[in-house]
Amino acid sequence: MTTTKALLQPLQLGDITLKNRITMAAMTRNRTEDTYPTELMKKYYVQRAQGGAGLIVSEGILVSHQGAEWSNAPVMADEKHVAGWRVITDAVHQAGSYIYVQLGHVGRLAHPEARQQKLSGLPVYGPSAIAARGGKFRELPGVPGYVTPVAIEDPWVLINQFKQAITKAKAAGFDGVEIHGAYGHLIPQFLDSTSNNRTDQWGGSVENRTRFALEIVKAAIKVFGKNVGLKLSPAGGQNDVGMPLQETLETFSYLVSEADKLGVAYIALVRYTGPVEIDGVDRATPHDVIESYVPFIKRAKVILNGAISLEEGESLVASGKVDAISIGLHFIAHPDLARRFEREIELDRTPDFERIFPKVGEDLSLGYTDYVAVVA
Known part of the structure; x- marks a missing residue:
């Protein structure tokens, strides 16, 4: 079928050619069994591959066992993780799509009483001993809030966790890796002067605060070559990060420029979608991410994320x-989203928000794999 629609044109992304420019964003779905992928998860990803997604980015996978607020989030830490994800990547390829792994670390957003954090035998780490405000953990009673993290003495310890997870992800058959540098997780904690008050080579200047992210990008390129993406949310706000506008512009323009020079396949920018209020204070920094950062990206493709309609x-x-778009919520209720766009069939469903994260004892397929495709 010949089409002139821009979203349906192929896109060269690193070493692979996507059949279209509609990518599926990483979304936390909490369906693992003790951090390991399942057959139900394979069905979920295959449904969306069959539905025409040009590229699927996996749900956020943690690089080590951490006490995240998502009790059933996946981890990439041992050979059983590798084998489980290999089943999924093989199935996605057979269904006609590509799949990147999103790897991240929650840093100070973990909790010492969470089961995975206890199993890790490690404290909650952050760039500095500065606690984030807020914090609710689904596996812990009440609203315990975030704790003051232990300032990591040597950030290379955490970078090495990324290196190990990246190597395992390659063995698991992923086509590339998206480094999670958004939503107040560990990388933004290093980037942001409100969560990083270090005075060594990892803090202070823009160059020092971006060093952590860029060293992880370098490690990813060593394993995946050109097939590396970096996801950023410069407008901030989530999980209590956010700097004044001028500092934000200086930090992220330098970061995207340096990542681009390293040869990443793409930079995914999350645009401003509204205020993020924490303890009565809006932590977001409203600005146009396309206008502000795309001029600094010379070689990498630009993927935009953040409440974007297909139109x-x-x-x-x-x-x-931009070169492509990244869609999250609409892909939940419309596994055939890309094919619907091709056939001009409207998106007529709203995700069941009560089941995006399953309740204990609930049928995990509900709100997950029970959305039936209407376009083959």
Whole structure:
């Protein structure tokens, strides 16, 4: 079928060619069994591969056992993790799509009483001993809040956790890796002067605060070559990070420029979608991420994320402002989202928000694999 729609044109991304420019964003879905992938998870990913997604980015996978707020989040730490994800990546490839792994570390957003954190035998780490405000953990009673982290003495310890997970992800058959540098997780904690008050080579200047992210990107390129992405949310706010506008612009323009020079396949930018209030204070930094950062990206592809409709995405790609779009929530209720766009069938479902994260004892397929495709 020949089409002139911009979103349906192929896209060279690193060493692979995507069949279209509609990518599925990483989304936490909490369906693992004790951090290991399952057959149900394979079905979920295959449904969306069969539905025409040009690229699927896995749910956020932690690089080590951490006490995250998601009790059933996946981890990439041992050979059983590798084998389980290999089943999924093979199935996605057979269904006609590509799949990147998203790897991240929650840093100070972990909790010492969470089961996985206890199993790790490690404290909750952050760049500095500065606690994030807020914090609710689904496996802990009440609202315990975030704790003051232990300032990591040597950040190379954490970078090495990323290196090990990246190597395992390659063995698991992923086509590339997206480094999670968004939503107030560990990388933004190093980037942000409100969570990083270090006075060594990892803090202070823009160059020092971006060093942690760039060293992880370098490690990823050594394993995956060109097939590396970096996801960033410069408008901030989530999980109590966010700097004044000028500092934000200086930090992220330098970071995207340096990552681009290293040869990443893409930079995924999460745009400003509204205020993020924490303890009565809006932590977001409103600004146009396309206008602010795309001029600093010379070689990498630009993928935009953040409440984007297919119609808006078509306009943005057709105008050359971005190369592709990343969609999250709509892919939950519409596994055939890309095929619907191709056939001009509207997105007519709303995700069941009560079941995005399953309740204890609930049928895990509900709100997950029970959305039936209407376009083959």
